[in-house]
Amino acid sequence: MKxxxxxxxxxxxxxxxxxxxxxxxxxxxxxxxxxxxxxxIEKQLKDDECWYQPSExxxxxxxxxxxxxxxQKVVPKRTLINxxxxxxxxxxxxxxxxxxxxxxxxxxNNNIDETHYYYTDVxxxxxxxxxxx
Amino acid sequence: xxxxxDNIIDKFDILVEKxxxxxxxxxxNILKDEEMAMDVVQDTYVKAWENWTSFRGESDxxxxxxxxxxxxxxxxxxxxxxxxxxxxFTNENIKDDEKIHDFEPEDPNTIEKYLNCKERKYIxxxxxxxxPINQKLVLQLFYYEGFHYREISEILDISxxxxxxxxxxxxxxxxLKLANYYKRNEL
Numbered sequence: 001m002k003x004x005x006x007x008x009x010x011x012x013x014x015x016x017x018x019x020x021x022x023x024x025x026x027x028x029x030x031x032x033x034x035x036x037x038x039x040x041i042e043k044q045l046k047d048d049e050c051w052y053q054p055s056e057x058x059x060x061x062x063x064x065x066x067x068x069x070x071x072q073k074v075v076p077k078r079t080l081i082n083x084x085x086x087x088x089x090x091x092x093x094x095x096x097x098x099x100x101x102x103x104x105x106x107x108x109n110n111n112i113d114e115t116h117y118y119y120t121d122v123x124x125x126x127x128x129x130x131x132x133x
Numbered sequence: 134x135x136x137x138x139d140n141i142i143d144k145f146d147i148l149v150e151k152x153x154x155x156x157x158x159x160x161x162n163i164l165k166d167e168e169m170a171m172d173v174v175q176d177t178y179v180k181a182w183e184n185w186t187s188f189r190g191e192s193d194x195x196x197x198x199x200x201x202x203x204x205x206x207x208x209x210x211x212x213x214x215x216x217x218x219x220x221x222f223t224n225e226n227i228k229d230d231e232k233i234h235d236f237e238p239e240d241p242n243t244i245e246k247y248l249n250c251k252e253r254k255y256i257x258x259x260x261x262x263x264x265p266i267n268q269k270l271v272l273q274l275f276y277y278e279g280f281h282y283r284e285i286s287e288i289l290d291i292s293x294x295x296x297x298x299x300x301x302x303x304x305x306x307x308x309l310k311l312a313n314y315y316k317r318n319e320l
Binding site for chain 1: 146149153154157158161162165167168170171174175178251253254255256257258261272273276277304305307308309311312314315
């Protein structure tokens, strides 16, 4: 069996899936043995050294940061949702009072205008009457 | 009412205590920047707390936190890489598998000592670094964090069959990179 074939098989399969012939070749061939060791990733991927690890110092800093429980200063969304009807009610109340006050002011103005027109009309009629006389 | 709130806070505190280190490691392996990873972990808890009361518990809160961390880390990575090299980032993401090329370890002489266990892991670490992000994540979650296919599918929001195929491709690509490295440095 050629080393090249074995090395191709090692890429496709894990060591557990190899046949006895393939395993015995690997055991007797130094190059294939070294290749198999390098490609035996399943076990090695479980080790700390294969992954980036945070330094002790930064872990300590993170712990300090998390101890202040900064997230608790944030209002959970459900609480916000619960306040929406109250906020809507307050806004509606303010708007209705505002609209009521505006309409009242308008009514007073209209009354003033009507009185003004009334007096102007009476005065003009009187003027005409006086002029005729 | 106060007791109920205290209970919620206690539960969340326990979750933070259990997950802070693995989440930091996860963010660090995506971002490769401890400061940024730390910010991401903190943001994860803020985001989780915002939605904690509405969390229905359909999935494990731990997998939920992992999902938030991954999303935040990827967003940070996008921002970071947009600054460094926008074109390089888009190539990596769009054509995942097509970009299988040889990786260059920082120290080419390491092959001389590759029988040394630590050095071999160093070579593997460099090869993992060169994998597309989704393959790297699936390898970390499955082998290092010890999650099952179902949990990984929840974290990454993909189907179980997608997790299996991603894991298969990740293993194969990693072996190809290591094989190429071995052949180039064969004594």
